[in-house]
Amino acid sequence: MELRVAGVDVLIAYRLNRSFAWNAAHPPSLPARPRKLPEAPVRLFDRSLECPVGIAAGPLPTTRWMQAYARLGYGLLTYRTVRTVERAAAPAPNLLFCRLGDPAVTEPTPRRLDPAAVTWAVSFGPASAAPSNGGWMSRGRARGLPKPNS
Amino acid sequence: MEVEAADGRRGRGYAADSLAPKWFDKDPAKTFHDDVEDELGAIRIAHQAYLEAAQVPRTVFQIWLDAFAECRRLGPTRQLNPLTISFGSSLFERALADAAARLAGADAIGLLRHDLLEIRPGAVHRELEQGDFECWTAAPPPQTLAVRHTIGLLDPITAADVPADAWLRDGLPQTLEDCIRTYGLRYFKVKVGGRGDDDIARLTAVAATLDRLIEEPYVVSLDGNEQYKSLDDFATLLEAMHGAGALSRFRKSILFIEQPLDRAVALEPTATRGLAAISLPLVIDESDGELDAFRTAVKLGYRGVSTKNCKGIFKSFLNRSLVERWNRRRNRGRELFMSAEDLTTLAVIPLQQDLATVRALGITHAERNGHHYVKGLAHCSPRERNLATRLHRDLYCGDGSSARLRIESGFIRVGSLSAPGYGGPFEPDLSSMIPLERWSFASLESMS
Numbered sequence: 250m251e252l253r254v255a256g257v258d259v260l261i262a263y264r265l266n267r268s269f270a271w272n273a274a275h276p277p278s279l280p281a282r283p284r285k286l287p288e289a290p291v292r293l294f295d296r297s298l299e300c301p302v303g304i305a306a307g308p309l310p311t312t313r314w315m316q317a318y319a320r321l322g323y324g325l326l327t328y329r330t331v332r333t334v335e336r337a338a339a340p341a342p343n344l345l346f347c348r349l350g351d352p353a354v355t356e357p358t359p360r361r362l363d364p365a366a367v368t369w370a371v372s373f374g375p376a377s378a379a380p381s382n383g384g385w386m387s388r389g390r391a392r393g394l395p396k397p398n399s
Numbered sequence: 400m401e402v403e404a405a406d407g408r409r410g411r412g413y414a415a416d417s418l419a420p421k422w423f424d425k426d427p428a429k430t431f432h433d434d435v436e437d438e439l440g441a442i443r444i445a446h447q448a449y450l451e452a453a454q455v456p457r458t459v460f461q462i463w464l465d466a467f468a469e470c471r472r473l474g475p476t477r478q479l480n481p482l483t484i485s486f487g488s489s490l491f492e493r494a495l496a497d498a499a500a501r502l503a504g505a506d507a508i509g510l511l512r513h514d515l516l517e518i519r520p521g522a523v524h525r526e527l528e529q530g531d532f533e534c535w536t537a538a539p540p541p542q543t544l545a546v547r548h549t550i551g552l553l554d555p556i557t558a559a560d561v562p563a564d565a566w567l568r569d570g571l572p573q574t575l576e577d578c579i580r581t582y583g584l585r586y587f588k589v590k591v592g593g594r595g596d597d598d599i600a601r602l603t604a605v606a607a608t609l610d611r612l613i614e615e616p617y618v619v620s621l622d623g624n625e626q627y628k629s630l631d632d633f634a635t636l637l638e639a640m641h642g643a644g645a646l647s648r649f650r651k652s653i654l655f656i657e658q659p660l661d662r663a664v665a666l667e668p669t670a671t672r673g674l675a676a677i678s679l680p681l682v683i684d685e686s687d688g689e690l691d692a693f694r695t696a697v698k699l700g701y702r703g704v705s706t707k708n709c710k711g712i713f714k715s716f717l718n719r720s721l722v723e724r725w726n727r728r729r730n731r732g733r734e735l736f737m738s739a740e741d742l743t744t745l746a747v748i749p750l751q752q753d754l755a756t757v758r759a760l761g762i763t764h765a766e767r768n769g770h771h772y773v774k775g776l777a778h779c780s781p782r783e784r785n786l787a788t789r790l791h792r793d794l795y796c797g798d799g800s801s802a803r804l805r806i807e808s809g810f811i812r813v814g815s816l817s818a819p820g821y822g823g824p825f826e827p828d829l830s831s832m833i834p835l836e837r838w839s840f841a842s843l844e845s846m847s
Contacts, residue, residue: 250499250515251456254449255401255409262455275405357464357522 263308265345265358269338269376273310277317284322293325300324307371308344311378332377339374400449400494404502405456412498413827414490415748416709422685422742423482423709425625432840437479439835441487444473449491458517459495463713466491481688482710489711493752496712497821506817507755511536511716518713520720523690531720538761540817543810544754545764547586547620549741549771550575556604569774571803575605578771579612582806586618588657588740588766591636593626599639599646606649618764619652620738623659625685630673633659637677655703655738658684666695675700682738693718697725697735705740706760708753719760739765746776746795746804747787751822754794754813767804767811775803780831790825791815 251264263272291301303325309315315326347370348354359367400412420434429437448469452462467488474484500510510516511532520527555561555574567573572581589605591598609617627633640646656679664670665686674681682703683696693704703722706715715737722735729735739757744750750769757765776784776795785799793812796805804811818824833842 250503250517251405251458252402252453252462252495252499252502253405253456254453255403257450257454264456266458358461 263314263344265342268341269310269343269373271341272308272314273378276311276313279313279317279320283320286322291324298324303327305371306330307369307373310376329373330375330377331380332375333380334377335379336375336377338376339372343373344369344371400491400498402453402495402498402502403456408502410498410502412494412496412501412821413748414493414497414752415827416486416490417743417745417749419709419742423486424480425685435840437483438486440477441470441474441479441483442490443487444477444479444484445470445487445491448473448488449495453495459492459499460516460518460522460713462495463488463492464522467711467713482685485688485711485714486709489709492712493708493821497752500821501819501824504819506819506823507759507821508536508540508817510821511759518716520717523717524694524721527717527720527724531724532716535719535723535761536759540758540761541763542814543812544757544762545586545618545810546582546584546806547588547618547739547764547766548575548578548582548584549766549768550587550589550605551768552590552592552601556608571770571774576608576612579608583808584806585613585615585809586764588620588622590622590624591626591659593623593628593632595635595639598636599643602640602649603643603645606646609652610648617652618654619649620655620657620766621653621659622657622684622740625658625661625665627659628661628664630660630671630677634673634677637679653679655680655682655736657682657705657738657740658686660686662686662688666692666699668699671699680736682736684740687714687718690714690717693721702733703736703738705738706756706762707740707742708744708749708756709742712756715756715760737762741766741768743769743772745769745773745778746802747779747783747825748822748827750804751791751794751816751825753822754811755816755822758813758816770804770806775801777801780828782828782831783825786828787825790818790823 262277286300289301290297290299300322302323304318304323304327306327306329309318309326309329315328319326346356346358346367348356349366349368352368352370356367401409402412403409418435418438420431424434424437445466448466449462452466452469470484470488496507496510496516499515500506503510503515505513505515518532520529520532557574557576561574572578578584587609589602591602623633640650658665659681660670662685665683680702682705683692683701684705686692686696687704687710696704704718706718719737722737726734737760739762744753746769775797776787779787781799784797784802788795788797788802793815794805795802797803816823
């Protein structure tokens, strides 16, 4: 059983001890409105990004997750590779903190992230939702996200 | 503590304790007031640490790992010793466990047996495997616990020890002989004070009363309360007891000895040389400040460690798992064990949660003295007395107007603690209490 102190308003992040499917089914609450960032557009390939900071596809199981991170201000959101057939993710854990410089050594989840001390290792496997019948094709379109290159 | 489960359900968990002076920290330079301030300081540190560690849904064990580490990091910067730091954390450990139990509809046993706290003992003691934890949680819990009655250094033994104007006349037994007759006691914890001949005289008086009033076997633990600066001093007491014919039956009834040495030296190899040669098992109590204290103690020859909720429930669960693992390699008669000791734990929440821990650990007798030094449930509101006596008829007698612990033939029955909650479903009457921000130490002085 997992608990949190009630009444503390925080965005729920990817849960390391839960499966990919569980995280996909439990997206974070969306921040009420997009975070206002200072104007600093950058160009990447042929597109203009509002913010140059991106996030990897691993901990973004669904478009709902991507929307949440977009509202936090991330400018480059990576939709994970999708497939023509449904594929399950590798069993949890799929994402672990590990020692910077010695990625074979896992570390407990740090209380405060210090990029100089920790990094991630991921192993999600070939996870992909079914393409049709409510799968990634229709969800991506419904959320207004650009069609991924498959 | 108000919590939210990962599925969105909300619930409450409670914890409570008295702010006991002169145990967590026995520094003679500190006053009663200083001790209370330190304990409140430890609680405030823990409060912040647990709030930060529990911002997103996590297992209670994960929350504890992070929050306790933060308490241990910050405590020394405020001159708090390990026991005081653990006390602050322990309240939140209990409250979280209670919230989890209430949300899951489980008692303390179910909480552990079904792994609802997701305790991973290997995260603290690398040698521990999950099986070391699971094997003791699977054992059937006791339905009754023998009360090990505290015989303090100043407690009257017979009526002759009570001055004429010192009788309380509150309907409760006052002397040791009254307590034995009223409660049917068979287990005793006798304090010794590092005072040589005075200790022998005191023990002789206690033994005479026990021998006179109890025909069947009785059981004794001796509590040194850190009153001995060296093992030689304590060995002198044991030798003197051995030579005293009046202590023959009493001596044979001693089960173990608790913390004779000052915590400053009790885990030092030099000061404890020869400890393993003492024929009676010794356990640590006040020295159990750090998570690895029991390990250190066992290496020195100690045979046990006490559990007290005020030292932290997770530490007790981990120590119990260490006992399970290490005993597989120990010779018969040299096994390790846990004892259950008391720090004037009062009804309702503190007592029931302490009993829940003792019961979950599978310990069959526990020191109890909250009912001995405090008048029953007189400190509770009528609503609390009413609820406690209604929900736990096996544990208390009385009603909303007056109530006390129900001790019969030396035992308390704890079956009603198997209801949902860490120590049962009792809800404290918060409206009858004074919020901490409006409470002052001076209010105690004005009452005394």
